[in-house]
Amino acid sequence: MEKFYGKKVKFxxxxxxxxxxISFTSTQFxxxxxxxxxxxxxxxxWGIIIGGTILSxxxxxxxxxxxxxxxxxHFFVLIIIFPTISGILIYxxxxxxxxxxxxxxxxLNIVFKDKIYTLSxxxxxxxxxxxxxxxAILQRAVISA
Numbered sequence: 001m002e003k004f005y006g007k008k009v010k011f012x013x014x015x016x017x018x019x020x021x022i023s024f025t026s027t028q029f030x031x032x033x034x035x036x037x038x039x040x041x042x043x044x045x046w047g048i049i050i051g052g053t054i055l056s057x058x059x060x061x062x063x064x065x066x067x068x069x070x071x072x073x074h075f076f077v078l079i080i081i082f083p084t085i086s087g088i089l090i091y092x093x094x095x096x097x098x099x100x101x102x103x104x105x106x107x108l109n110i111v112f113k114d115k116i117y118t119l120s121x122x123x124x125x126x127x128x129x130x131x132x133x134x135x136a137i138l139q140r141a142v143i144s145a
Contacts, residue, residue, distance in 0.1 A: 030048060
């Protein structure tokens with residue numbers, strides 16, 4: 001950045017990326033805390049601490065290789081398995097229109113009453129949009145090859 005736009009833009013870009021990364025990581029840790037609370041009935045704060053510690057140790061011990069393998073597994077599940085199963089199930093129901101007709105109206109509402117569903121939706125959105133603009137994803141893909 002400095003080469004093309006100067007030191008001020010380099011500094012501003014660094015600050016903006018730092019804010020983005022802190023926000024994204026915080027969202028993941030908070031979501032992990034909520035998930036641990038939901039499944040194991042522990043305090044959300046301790047869920048964040050325990051989950052963050054496990055993720056940090058996993059990343060430190062395994063390095064980029066373990067993170068890359070996890071990303072490949074996530075890709076396989078999210079891009080291959082989920083759409084395939086969803087397509088089969090929608091076909092067995094009678095199509096997407098039939099699925100919408102069978103759903104209760106409250107399930108079509110985007111504002112959820114339960115905190116875990118709202119956080120899940122927001123996490124999904126933040127991950128989806130950040131992945132589009134994240135060069136680290138390309139780096140991991142190149143490293144894994």
